[in-house]
Amino acid sequence: xxxxxxxxxxxxxxxxxxxxxxxxxxxxxxxxxxxxxxxxxxxxxxxxxxxxxxxxxxxxxxxxxxxxxxxxxxxxxxxxxxxxxxxxxxxxxxxxxxxxxxxxxxxxxxxxxxxxxxxxxxxxxxxxxxxxxxxxxxxxxxxxxxxxxxx
Amino acid sequence: xxxxxxxxxxxxxxxxxxxxxxxxxxxxxxxxxxxxxxxxxxxxxxxxxxxxxxxxxxxxxxxxxxxxxxxxxxxxxxxxxxxxxxxxxxxxxxxxxxxxxxxxxxxxxxxxxxxxxxxxxxxxxxxxxxxxxxxxxxxxxxxxxxxxxxxxxxxxxxxxxxxxxxxxxxxxxxx
Numbered sequence: 001x002x003x004x005x006x007x008x009x010x011x012x013x014x015x016x017x018x019x020x021x022x023x024x025x026x027x028x029x030x031x032x033x034x035x036x037x038x039x040x041x042x043x044x045x046x047x048x049x050x051x052x053x054x055x056x057x058x059x060x061x062x063x064x065x066x067x068x069x070x071x072x073x074x075x076x077x078x079x080x081x082x083x084x085x086x087x088x089x090x091x092x093x094x095x096x097x098x099x100x101x102x103x104x105x106x107x108x109x110x111x112x113x114x115x116x117x118x119x120x121x122x123x124x125x126x127x128x129x130x131x132x133x134x135x136x137x138x139x140x141x142x143x144x145x146x147x148x149x150x151x
Numbered sequence: 152x153x154x155x156x157x158x159x160x161x162x163x164x165x166x167x168x169x170x171x172x173x174x175x176x177x178x179x180x181x182x183x184x185x186x187x188x189x190x191x192x193x194x195x196x197x198x199x200x201x202x203x204x205x206x207x208x209x210x211x212x213x214x215x216x217x218x219x220x221x222x223x224x225x226x227x228x229x230x231x232x233x234x235x236x237x238x239x240x241x242x243x244x245x246x247x248x249x250x251x252x253x254x255x256x257x258x259x260x261x262x263x264x265x266x267x268x269x270x271x272x273x274x275x276x277x278x279x280x281x282x283x284x285x286x287x288x289x290x291x292x293x294x295x296x297x298x299x300x301x302x303x304x305x306x307x308x309x310x311x312x313x314x315x316x317x318x319x320x321x322x323x324x325x326x
Contacts, residue, residue, distance in 0.1 A: 032289065032292045032296075033286075033287045033288060033289055033292055034288050034289055035289060036201040036202045036204075036205045036289070036291070037202070037205060038202070038292050038295065038296065039296075040206060040306075041202075041205050041206055041209055044206075044209040044210055044213065044214055045209060047214065048209070048213060048214065048217075051214075051217055068318070072314060072315065072318055075311050075314055076311065078307065078311070079307055079308055079311045082303075082304050082307055083304065086300065086301075086304060096301070097297075097300040097301055097304070099297065110283060110284055110285060110286040111286045113284065113285045113286065113287075113297060114285055114286035114287050116297070117285060117287055117292060117293070117296040117297055120296055120300060120303070120304075121292075121296060123307070124296075124303065124307050127307040127310060127311050128307065128310055130311075130314065131310045131311050131313060131314030131315075132214055132310070132314070134314040134315075134317060134318050135218060135313060135314050135317045136217060136218065136221060138317040138318055138320075138321035139218060139221035139222055139224075139225065139317065139321060140221045140224065141321065
């Protein structure tokens with residue numbers, strides 16, 4: 001079990017910084033159209049904030065904020081968003097992953113494909129952030145003293 | 152200047168890789184690997200591949216380092232000494248294959264060659280039509296999330312599968 005960090009400076013700074021890092025992660029996800037970044041990078045940054053919480057504020061604080069099962073479910077939802085946006089093409093007589101046929105009221109042509117990219121980037125962000133958070137939670141769970149359960 | 156900087160980064164990569172392999176203390180090896188990932192992201196940035204550099208920085212230098220350290224928590228910190236036997240054939244094989252690779256690399260197109268197959272196949276079409284077709288100014292995003300979305304979809308499935316596997320295999324309470 002990862003304990004709370006000894007230094008009050010680390011704890012305070014992390015507590016204050018986490019929301020801003022998460023905001024930056026969202027910016028990276030949603031600004032991928034215009035600048036380097038996208039769902040993958042933003043998702044990793046989002047997962048990193050939860051790892052940071054566990055390292056600085058202790059594993060108990062992370063468990064208080066997120067539930068592992070829910071996080072894994074959100075990861076699956078991300079994959080589902082991507083897949084649904086993809087198979088809508090064939091269902092409407094277009095190619096797989098052709099976002100031009102997505103039903104967006106009031107928008108037509110290339111901007112629909114741009115919106116489709118945004119949709120799947122959100123899916124990627126959910127998928128990556130959830131999976132990485134779960135991997136860290138599971139890897140860091142046993143820690144010291146619980147090895148005997150791997151016998 | 153940029154080429155000189157790139158050569159420096161590439162030399163650092165070789166040194167850091169050697170350190171990561173040779174160091175007996177595994178925490179040191181992981182940190183060398185993190186430095187390797189960060190240097191690699193500098194190489195990508197120097198080549199102008201900023202999206203790849205971003206990914207390498209967050210994954211190669213960031214997430215994978217934390218995962219390695221968390222794994223070390225569950226295992227041991229020092230590498231077990233291996234008997235120095237059977238090194239000769241392995242070294243010969245590595246030198247032979249490495250030499251072949253270096254030899255083959257001479258047939259590669261030059262860095263940034265506009266006549267290289269990669270630059271004359273579908274890339275020009277993406278660059279010319281990408282913005283009109285997808286309304287995404289960042290052409291890398293347009294290619295990754297639209298033209299080559301199939302690849303990205305499977306990539307996300309792979310990462311989800313990794314998360315699921317960790318969920319199923321690790322941290323279970325045996326009763």
